[in-house]
Amino acid sequence: MPPQTRRASFPKVVIERETDSEESSSDEEEEIDEEGEAEDDVVEDEEVKATANDEEEKKLVVKKKTAITISLKKVCKVCKRTGHEAGFKGATYVDCPMKPCFLCKLPGHTTMTCPHRVATEYGVVPAPRRNTHNSLDYVFERQLRPQIPKMKPEFIIPDQVNCAVIRYHSRRVTCLEFHPTNNNILLSGDKKGQLGVWDFGKVYEKTVYGDIHDCILNNMKLNPRNDGTVYTGSSDGTASCTDLETGISSSLMNLNPNGWQGPSTWRMLYGLDINSEKGVVLVADNFGYLYTVDMRSNNVTGEPILIHKKGSKVVGLHCNPLQPDLLLSCGNDHFARIWDMRRLETGSSLHDLPHKRVVNSAYFSPLSGSKILTTSQDNRLRVWDSIFGSLDSPSREIVHSHDFNRHLTAFRAEWDPKDPSESLVVIGRYISENYNGTALHPIDFIDISTGQLVAEIMDPNITTISPVNKLHPCDDILASGSSRSLFIWRPKEKYEMEKPKDEKKIVLCGKAEKKSKRKSGDESDCDSDNDAFNTKGKNVKSKKPYLESTSKSKAKSSKKH
DNA sequence: AAAGTATGCCGCC
């Protein structure tokens, strides 16, 4: 058998060329070269075939005959077909037409022409003026209705960035909480397990506690009995109670006392809420279990209870604000569940609310506790108008873009705790909009009684997605977490006078410094932050703080093509 | 400046 060259033993290579190519001349030269080589391969292949006699060689030939096709035609990155291409055209994303609509998940159209994108209220039946009442509902109505104004007030939307900390955290923000009594304190958790305490009234007064948790801080809640402490739950499997002044924390529980034994046994804490009437902190893990911690002893009481599908993550817990016996949970088993705290047993849920995909969050309404709002990965917000009425199906499903692939904190629709009608909700949007030539991801305010988009807010400086949002309990303030940064939004008209005159309202950080059990935030601290930023050298100018002057250049530079 | 990667769920077999 004659010695074979390396090339001859290589399968036939076919290079397809785009006939209507608009490539430059140099590109075409390259293509011609490659094609020439490909033709050589074909010739040598045939020579080998001619000399192939025995079985083995024939098999070899069959193998060699399997052509590898290298296509130089432009191909859609989603479906790999030619003739179209998914991706950004300027600042507008063009969907692959071969796939169902990325927004509503139905086939036949793309996001661009999706009726739900054109109008968020599309297909939503507004809340009836009167619900069909049962006797329980009447009791509720009689007790609460006098406190609820008849007229729906006009919504006040915080739509302008008032102050911010850029790159405050060293990893993406996972949760936000306003301090209930100290109006200017915002707490933030991140993927690294760090806890930020930011006084956005003084802007530079910010602390990061770095050694409370080892990884993702999934949820936190301030202690209503002692608002100087916060409870946190983490993927490191521990729950902690931390003093906000000192950063000193005490561990409530550790689900992995024997350390790392592999991913199948490592327990993580996700859902967390406080039931102050009962004096307990409730936490839930990634295996479907609920744990109860006594707030006085800081000890776990009773046995863990399986409340979602075994082995599935319980991502959210919420105690009813008015009825201490009612608990709402949601998880990766595609369910939200209502429980009676007095009868917490596996399978004893009062109601199971099904979803098509993972439920990112489930909340009772903040004032009456009688409505339920859920955010599911199937790109739908679901609303149940009354927990005393029928819960067989949601009162409304509102299509909204918050289904994401990976790498982002899960979107959660959050109630406006100040809205007496309990209908205003805020949630970040995943898909971008072409905003004056820049792809931006707005934060949406939605009236969940009608499905209407009340407002979409954005800032040309914020080109990243803002999945974490929280509305202030008493002021017209929105806090949003986007990647590693925090933003405070206020209503434009209300605060037009005090537009950020001084750049100090925007604090730039480098990588968030590790600070532990130490309160910082004095002048030296802010200096060090600026230093950290300045070490970035050339970036200083382009990322110079704020707002109008630098916004356009930065927005353009981040535009995708 | 292109390539790498952290990362979570879904669906397939």
Next chain:
DNA sequence: TGGCGGCCCTACTT
């Protein structure tokens, strides 16, 4: 039913 490959608009860093 479990393990594994594979993802449609990320946000960085090297």
